[in-house]
Amino acid sequence: MRMFVGMILGALLLTAGIYVYDSSATSTVANGQAASANRTIVNWDVAATEWNGLKNRAQDGWVKLSSK
Incomplete structure (x- = not known):
């Protein structure tokens, strides 16, 4: 059970990390x-x-499925 919770938590952390990286990479502060x-x-x-x-x-x- 711990393994599955760890996999889900890892996927969520990876997605959050990529989102934060992408948000800072395309910031309006960066120019040129x-x-x-x-x-x-x-x-x-x-x-x-x-x-x-x-x-x-x-x-x-x-x-x-529910209509059957």
Whole structure:
């Protein structure tokens, strides 16, 4: 059980760390050469679109299962 909690916690910490890194890399404070050299690791717009699609498919699947 501890292993699964550790895996989930590790995934959450990794995602939070990448988000913080990307937020600081694309800060409005950075300008000039630094702004073009620092690129984000994750395309957060695409990730949000995929997450919303996954939520919609799960909700549609749940409605289909619960209607039987």
